[in-house]
Amino acid sequence: MSSNTDFEPKIIAFVCNWCTYAGADLTGTSRLKYATNVKIVRFPCTGRIDFLLLLKSFAQGADGIIVSGCHPNDCHYTSGNFHARRRWIAFRSILDLMGVDIRRIQYSWVSAAEGSKWADLVNHTVADIRSLGPYQEYQKIADYLEKGGYHGED
Amino acid sequence: MSEKNTYLPYLMTIEKITKEAPGVKTFRLKFQDEAEAATFEFQAGQFGEYSAFGEGESTFCIASSPTRNGYIECTFRDTGRVTSGLSSLEEGSTMGFRGPYGNVFPMDEWKGKNLLFIAGGIALPPMRCLIWNALDLRENFRDITIVYGARTVKDLVYKSELKEWEERPDVRMVTTVDPGGETPDWKGEVGFVPTVVEKVAPSAENTIAIVCGPPVMIKFTFPVLEKLGFRDDQIYTTLENRMKCGVGKCGRCNVGKLYVCKDGPVFSKEELNLIPAEEY
């Protein structure tokens, strides 16, 4: 599975506008090369990233997810990232209990100055997800109604 | 099996969009399939389920008159998921329509009578269908009076048609806005619909009153009509309960033993007396 070269992971990154998005921008302007598997969704703050968006991403075909924002004490809104961190702790615990593969969600702090950290983060995450393979387990369930489950309870 | 799927809508093209009031639009819809257009028939009072593909279905009356062939019209206010989805569509786009559903105004029985139309706010559309139907068959009826009110001048819908009705010599048109809703150049009445009705209503003798409006307007207009001498079988209204299927199955519009979608939406006050008022 680790040498799955045909598989290109689909990765969604939920990032905050002030730090990580700017950081990712810097990666680009610094002409640092990194994996192209990531689709970035920009939010005002990590505190605004609803946990359900992560689940929706898996359901719609994401194999991995990056959630990233300002380092502690650097939040544009003072404490959005602290609130987000608490929520992630609880969310991870619930997902783990339910058997959702939490290795597929990578949380990170990337500042506006850390262009190279963003490149590293993406490259690492892509490599991790590549070795985990596609998240079929989840995607299969998302298709439930289509597969004829609506005739009863098979 | 060629059994028809009730839930499968007709595909309609939005031919024309008219902005009526803030958030209120009228769509003129044409059947995409000509065979469907040719066999489609409806009568005043009926409603349909309108689809915004991607958002769902919403229930409104058919606002155009059955005497105007080749299209149907609907008027709605952008308030929920479906209506905002519809509202974002442009001329030429496709939407869905199921219908016509429900019963009709007994216009044949009203021949030779005076008609008093009383409508409030966004409830003019079901009435508009009826008004045009009556005006297109004008010789069937005697005096026609229309009382229409809205909260403010801005909220009045079908403004050009209101003007047309006002200018017709064979229609008595009274427009009113709630106190405080008037503009400096407002020439109509100022006051709530029930009060205005009391002032301008024709004699109850040989007259049918049709009332459409929000529940509170209806509840205050009925006693006024009673005072004016209208019997319960001379008063008609249409109910607008929440619906999903439109065909008597989903259970939402059940009021007492009646279903608004099957036994209504048109009810005479006489019929309304048989069902619990708290449920509509």
Next chain:
Amino acid sequence: MEKIRERAATLLAEGVVTLVLGYEEGTKRPRPLFCRNSESARKLIFDSRCIHNLAVYLTKKELVGKDRFAVIAPIATLRSIMQLYVENQLSEDKLLVLTVDPSGELRELVTFEDIAGYVEQFELKRGEREQEILSKIDEMSREERWKFWMEEMSHCFKCYACRSACPLCYCSKCVVEVNRPQWINPWPAPLANMEWHINRAMHMVGRCTACGACGDACPVGIPIDLITRKMMEDMAPEFGYIPGQPAKKGNALSTWKLDDREQFIR
């Protein structure tokens, strides 16, 4: 039991309260009873089978009315009452709590301070059923846990008995009923069901008092109470609260600490 009946009858007869919320004998086990006069207080019972969490009714204004009322509350209900108080959903001057302590004595708790003091004496422990299922889940691999819950979720038909039975689900409009956007698909299907239950659990972080009412209410026997219970047990050391005790320093998710755990963040 006789004492509870007598006291309830007196409270009602003297007009101290207009309603006593308690239990009566039901079809297979006791069920909630709304006593509005001293005569119906004769139907009241109270024993270890009385497990409905009556706190669920305390936020329903059309039921409890505007006047003072009393509720018969075993320890699980008391925990919910404290949480409702912390969330500003109850007021002291409207509520009188009756409970029976382990020695069989009838206790009247008038202030929330009284209730808090009383609740503190009882440690929240797993029961046999919870212990059995949770230790089974503990031994499962991640893949097995996923399969286990997916099987359970396939039975959920979204009757929302879990939500209705929960004293802390008092929102007048629930997140599943929001449709712009349609956040959680409203029809029953395993994924949509799981999304609902994860959502519910997230909304219970730092709030659930593990009364078990949701699991007890589930008509298709999904052990949903264990999702919030496990989460509550896991989060207690993280966020520094005592399971089953009201939060002293604000709700877990509306506060934070500089040194919250972050080894999972790269």
Next chain:
Amino acid sequence: METKYISQSGIEQWFNAIITSGKRVYAPVNSRGQIDFKLVKNLNEVSSEYIQTTQSIKASVYPKAEVLFSYEKVNGKVNLTDFDPESVPETVMWKVHPCDAAGFKPLSAIFNWDGADKLHNAHLAKTSLVSFSCASADESCFCTSVNGSPGNTAGSDIQLTMLPDGGAIAEILTSRGGELAALLPSVFEADKGVKKEKYLVDLPARFSLEEVNTKLSKAFNSTVWKEQSERCIGCGACAFVCPTCACFDIQEDVHGSKGRRIRCWDACGFAMFTLHTSGHNPREHQSQRWRQRILHKFSYMPERLGVVGCTGCGRCSRACPVDMNILEHITSIAQQ
């Protein structure tokens, strides 16, 4: 209609013949501490000791969620794909109770009272019912009060009445039942002349439907609704386990330019069920919703559709988290 005898081994061989024919078979299975209808392959999976399954067999002809049609938006146009009745597989519901089989009539009455429901009818056309008459009942059962009985054959295609020797009286009731029996005709032996009544549970009627109906016709403004519903917490458990509750919601499942319109179960007990967009709610209080549930089943349906909306299965009473016991409540209305 003909009556046969089938031996214990005959039942098993016949069951296997049904499986071999490729039909899906659902039967009561004991799993996760619940007895409920599940897809089965072997007779030994089928549960024997129970009074009632948690859920009814309603889902076989009225799925919890099903696609009414799907669509795709292409260049401003919309293409519709209709529901395909051929997509419904042949299904046998094995070991249903008479109260479950009787539930199809009121269910179909709702779906077809004015305009046929293509989806429901497609499921009906592919579903056969093998019912087992009841030798036991519990305190929630009351089929005999609502025109049913432990040996009621209404709705069943074949009914088996189990005998002490492990065999059964087999009543082949419909042509579809005949086709099912024809999958292995050899096991259907000549009738031994045993009367099935001897093997049915004795369940005296608890109330008279006519009486309830008369009382209900004047009960709309009664205080009974408020009194009975105080403890109701407003979930949909009763409606969802009910064999005849048919209220549904229509929803949209959207994936980019593709979408599906979905019909799913809904319940009149939910506060949002009748809520208008304007905020006005005709059934604002739980007592009004409880009244609707009872009146719809015992008053409106008999009057409008000619069929009572209850088969006395007792599932709602068993499933209710707060013991809203329908038998108790109806009986008390009848006695008022």
